[in-house]
Amino acid sequence: MLVSKSSSSLQNSEAALTTLNSIHEAGILHGDIRPANILVSNCGITIIDFSHSFRSDDKVTKQKEYKRLRRLLRPPQLSGSA
Numbered sequence: 001m002l003v004s005k006s007s008s009s010l011q012n013s014e015a016a017l018t019t020l021n022s023i024h025e026a027g028i029l030h031g032d033i034r035p036a037n038i039l040v041s042n043c044g045i046t047i048i049d050f051s052h053s054f055r056s057d058d059k060v061t062k063q064k065e066y067k068r069l070r071r072l073l074r075p076p077q078l079s080g081s082a
Helices: 007-025 059-073
Strands: 038-041 044-047
């Protein structure tokens, strides 16, 4: 999943976080949040590959997974000299 500064990219990021939150509210941890498991299409965001998922109500682990996704969605830092 590529992230840019466009408004659609921001909407995609918010949609991905909302999707993961819904998964967590259902009592499931995905277990393998990474760019290859986040699909972006005209229909929205789909999180795939639940082969590592498991049922859990562990709030700390859910927060870690949510933070990981948020870091993955962060736009890359521009580097270079001014």
